[in-house]
Amino acid sequence: MQIEKHTLDNGLTVLLKESRHAPVTTFWVWYRVGSRNEVPGITGIAHYVEHMLFKGSRAFPKEQVHKEIARNGGVRNAYTWLDFTTFFETLPSDRIDLGLRIEADRMVNALFDPEEAALERTVIISERQGAENQPTFLLSEEVVGTAFRVHPYHHETIGDMCDLETISREELWHHYQTYYGPSNAIAVAVGDFDAPSMRARMEELFGPLAARSNPPSVNRPEPPQRGERRLNLEGPGRTAYLQAAYRAPAAKDPDFFPMVILSSILTGASGMSIVAAGPPNRTSRLYRALVETELAAAVSGSLSPMLDPFLYTIAATVRAGRTLDEVEEALNREMAKILTEPISEQELEMAIKQSKAQFAYSSESVTNQGFWLGYASIVAEPDWFEGFLGSLEAVTVEDVTRAAGTYLRKRNRTVGRYIPQGL
Amino acid sequence: MSTSLPSPETIFRAELPNGITVLAYENLNSPSVVISGHLWAGAISETAEQAGLSSLTAGMLMRGTERRTFGQINDALESVGAQLGIRSHAHTVGFGGKALAEELDLLLDILADSLQHPTFPAAELEKLRGQVLTAIQRRADDTSSMAWLAFDALLYPDHPYGRSVMGYEETVSGLGGAHLLSYYRDHYSPQGMVLAVVGAVSPDAVLDKVRRALGDWQAPGASSNRSIPPNVRLDETRRDTVIVEGKSQSDIVLGWPALARCDADYMTARLANTVLGVFGMMGRLGDNIRERQGLAYYAYSRLEAGLGAGPWTAVAGVNPANVERAVEGILDEVRRLRDEPVPQEELADSQSYLTGSMPLRLETNEGVATSLLEIERHDLGLDYLMRYAGLVNAISVDDIQETARKYLDPEVYALAVAGPELANG
Numbered sequence A: 001m002q003i004e005k006h007t008l009d010n011g012l013t014v015l016l017k018e019s020r021h022a023p024v025t026t027f028w029v030w031y032r033v034g035s036r037n038e039v040p041g042i043t044g045i046a047h048y049v050e051h052m053l054f055k056g057s058r059a060f061p062k063e064q065v066h067k068e069i070a071r072n073g074g075v076r077n078a079y080t081w082l083d084f085t086t087f088f089e090t091l092p093s094d095r096i097d098l099g100l101r102i103e104a105d106r107m108v109n110a111l112f113d114p115e116e117a118a119l120e121r122t123v124i125i126s127e128r129q130g131a132e133n134q135p136t137f138l139l140s141e142e143v144v145g146t147a148f149r150v151h152p153y154h155h156e157t158i159g160d161m162c163d164l165e166t167i168s169r170e171e172l173w174h175h176y177q178t179y180y181g182p183s184n185a186i187a188v189a190v191g192d193f194d195a196p197s198m199r200a201r202m203e204e205l206f207g208p209l210a211a212r213s214n215p216p217s218v219n220r221p222e223p224p225q226r227g228e229r230r231l232n233l234e235g236p237g238r239t240a241y242l243q244a245a246y247r248a249p250a251a252k253d254p255d256f257f258p259m260v261i262l263s264s265i266l267t268g269a270s271g272m273s274i275v276a277a278g279p280p281n282r283t284s285r286l287y288r289a290l291v292e293t294e295l296a297a298a299v300s301g302s303l304s305p306m307l308d309p310f311l312y313t314i315a316a317t318v319r320a321g322r323t324l325d326e327v328e329e330a331l332n333r334e335m336a337k338i339l340t341e342p343i344s345e346q347e348l349e350m351a352i353k354q355s356k357a358q359f360a361y362s363s364e365s366v367t368n369q370g371f372w373l374g375y376a377s378i379v380a381e382p383d384w385f386e387g388f389l390g391s392l393e394a395v396t397v398e399d400v401t402r403a404a405g406t407y408l409r410k411r412n413r414t415v416g417r418y419i420p421q422g423l
Numbered sequence B: 001m002s003t004s005l006p007s008p009e010t011i012f013r014a015e016l017p018n019g020i021t022v023l024a025y026e027n028l029n030s031p032s033v034v035i036s037g038h039l040w041a042g043a044i045s046e047t048a049e050q051a052g053l054s055s056l057t058a059g060m061l062m063r064g065t066e067r068r069t070f071g072q073i074n075d076a077l078e079s080v081g082a083q084l085g086i087r088s089h090a091h092t093v094g095f096g097g098k099a100l101a102e103e104l105d106l107l108l109d110i111l112a113d114s115l116q117h118p119t120f121p122a123a124e125l126e127k128l129r130g131q132v133l134t135a136i137q138r139r140a141d142d143t144s145s146m147a148w149l150a151f152d153a154l155l156y157p158d159h160p161y162g163r164s165v166m167g168y169e170e171t172v173s174g175l176g177g178a179h180l181l182s183y184y185r186d187h188y189s190p191q192g193m194v195l196a197v198v199g200a201v202s203p204d205a206v207l208d209k210v211r212r213a214l215g216d217w218q219a220p221g222a223s224s225n226r227s228i229p230p231n232v233r234l235d236e237t238r239r240d241t242v243i244v245e246g247k248s249q250s251d252i253v254l255g256w257p258a259l260a261r262c263d264a265d266y267m268t269a270r271l272a273n274t275v276l277g278v279f280g281m282m283g284r285l286g287d288n289i290r291e292r293q294g295l296a297y298y299a300y301s302r303l304e305a306g307l308g309a310g311p312w313t314a315v316a317g318v319n320p321a322n323v324e325r326a327v328e329g330i331l332d333e334v335r336r337l338r339d340e341p342v343p344q345e346e347l348a349d350s351q352s353y354l355t356g357s358m359p360l361r362l363e364t365n366e367g368v369a370t371s372l373l374e375i376e377r378h379d380l381g382l383d384y385l386m387r388y389a390g391l392v393n394a395i396s397v398d399d400i401q402e403t404a405r406k407y408l409d410p411e412v413y414a415l416a417v418a419g420p421e422l423a424n425g
Helices: A045-052 A064-071 A097-108 A114-132 A135-147 A161-166 A169-179 A195-206 A256-267 A285-291 A324-340 A345-362 A366-379 A388-393 A397-407 B053-060 B070-078 B101-116 B122-139 B143-155 B169-173 B177-187 B203-214 B266-277 B279-292 B320-339 B344-356 B365-377 B384-393 B397-407
Strands: A003-007 A013-018 A024-031 A075-080 A085-092 A185-191 A229-235 A241-248 A296-303 A310-318 A413-420 B012-015 B021-026 B032-039 B083-088 B093-100 B194-199 B238-243 B250-257 B296-303 B311-318 B414-419
Touching: A003 A195, A013 A195, A013 A366, A024 A097, A024 A366, A045 A075, A045 A085, A045 A114, A045 A169, A064 A075, A064 A097, A064 B279, A064 B344, A085 A097, A085 A366, A097 A195, A114 A135, A114 A161, A114 A169, A114 B279, A114 B296, A114 B311, A135 A229, A135 A241, A135 A310, A135 A413, A185 A195, A185 A366, A241 A324, A241 A397, A256 A285, A256 A296, A256 A310, A256 A324, A256 A345, A256 A388, A256 A397, A285 A296, A285 A310, A285 A324, A296 B122, A310 A324, A310 B122, A324 A397, A324 A413, A345 A366, A345 A388, A345 A397, A345 B032, A345 B093, B012 B203, B021 B203, B021 B365, B032 B101, B032 B365, B053 B083, B053 B122, B053 B177, B070 B083, B070 B101, B083 B101, B093 B101, B093 B365, B101 B194, B101 B203, B122 B143, B122 B169, B122 B177, B143 B238, B143 B250, B143 B311, B143 B414, B194 B203, B194 B365, B250 B320, B266 B279, B266 B296, B266 B311, B266 B320, B266 B344, B266 B384, B266 B397, B279 B296, B279 B311, B279 B320, B279 B344, B296 B320, B311 B320, B320 B397, B320 B414, B344 B384, B344 B397, B365 B384
Parallel strands: A013 A185, A229 A413, B021 B194, B238 B414
Antiparallel strands: A003 A013, A024 A085, A024 A185, A075 A085, A241 A310, A241 A413, A296 A310, B012 B021, B032 B093, B032 B194, B083 B093, B250 B311, B250 B414, B296 B311
């Protein structure tokens, strides 16, 4: 099904895709603001602002968003990450107008009541404390912070505790005024609707919203890495964890797709669902080298499409009775192999086939489709996701060899070790 | 686009002579297919000394069969982007997988092979055991898992629901290949097995394929354990605190023994639970503990009504200093649900949520398969989805209050907390 793209006079990008397999429609609004727009002192503010958009806007007083959506049989959520903040509602198709009205109102009319801002601060601190309970969060925070010294990808989206304690209501309001508005947003609808009527309704609701001046862009590129970085983190528990994060190309870099193939061969195909776990990776090289050999209990990889170069991170859980050294040595042997021997045509074909299957599964849910369409528009362009399979099919063994040589060297990585103190 | 719900006209159901029930629902909108189902070999058949046996047995089924090694099974599935998993629960061993529709034969072949001809290779058992022991070690460091483990043990002492399905370090360490083989021989049977297939395959083709893959399976030495463990009573408050050092947050699980899915009170309890801790941003518990007090990122309630009477629980993750305040918040909301009739409008909201969200739950093949299995397992009738809205809307304000009073007691409850020790004790 074709994607229809329009730009309203106030700068709002509108993407529509009819998908009539079930009587369900999803509506997303994506803002080009994430933790990439934060400086020390206000880390976590993008996520905090996201929370405040559930605390009341002119037409939808506090908590009404949750209640209205639920009583209409829908689901809603919001996500803030490095490159974006996004809000969505998925509803029975005859109710989707509610989602449009909520998003149009809070795009410019959120209230930021000072009392609500104070109450939400402790909720967010609690969210961070819940994350801190997980050793893998603590380790990842250290690894990413070590991999990025200059670029604001350096800090976690949830923010540093000292900033969560001090960000003021005025700072939240200022952030909202700076980054929220039609020209910095992308509205996406996927589902069982008639595109011309949907387009007209969006014009009606979003068209009158005043354009705001363009927000400042971030320009603090990370300098090239010149040598392996290493860190140890001590903490509770009896389980050790290893993470190796390689600096990776951005979504629009031609090397991104060869990296997707490498990631698939090393740590398994990526899932396309925003809720389900990724597919199993038991045929991947690192599963064979680390888990089949009984050194690790699990291994996984993550390579996300990003606006700026980010990371391909390999994460392993050290098996009870084994050591970090043993796991790292086995990892190093496998990574050396991919630098010295080309991958096989068969491996390349399998990686593509696996992605095809993930696409088919993903297409069952309009919510997934809305997510990827919006995500692609933020980090590249709307047809980046639709063209994903084609781009993968165009990758050659030589492309993969070149990408491995560029990105998967030791000098390009940060290695973090979680050393449990409960042993 | 079809707006019709799966109904007796569109759900295909057949029983094979060996006792397997096949459910099929055709959805041509996506080129994929989902299989999902269960048989009766869950953890209620194991002893406390062998906790984890059912889980380990299920985990070994795909690690070697008479026709394929673990590696060959993985190659066959992953080379076409298919996935399949088998795992044990309290009553059943469940399986689920998906693939592009043209690979349904492969999924069924590997499922049938794993269920009928597992070989339990010793080397694979040691690999899996190491992974399970590592998971148990990680669990001991996870406040949420430890709160649940402690809660189940408090509420269900000397009862299968009080034990971990995954097992414990000392029990899992002692399980050998012979234990697994004998558990398999005693409990894996096609009798009562259910298999749902949803996706771009016609019901006739599904029946034909399932018959070919599983129709010949006979297990005369095995018996399906469909027994229901006895209900438990809670006569006085029980509390347990698990210290997990070095953590920033404590997890709370507070609850009561409740009811089975087949209980006449089920739909009322489900609606009451929606009001208490689900609706909108986690119902009244979310309003109180998260929105009004700002104490927690999550605070919600959960009703686990299965074949036997599962627990009705309230859950929250809070700063260790706020545990008592959060517990008081939970108990206050329980009192309010018992003492004050739910306003008609609030009840109507939760009813609209439960009925209105059905199209979303049935959007994907997995969602449909889940509904078909629930219908079959609890004998709800193939017209259940058509009747569902009527059942929900028939519940009154008085019903909710009566059910809250029957199951939720703010004076007598089980409470488990897992987190760091407070400096002031």
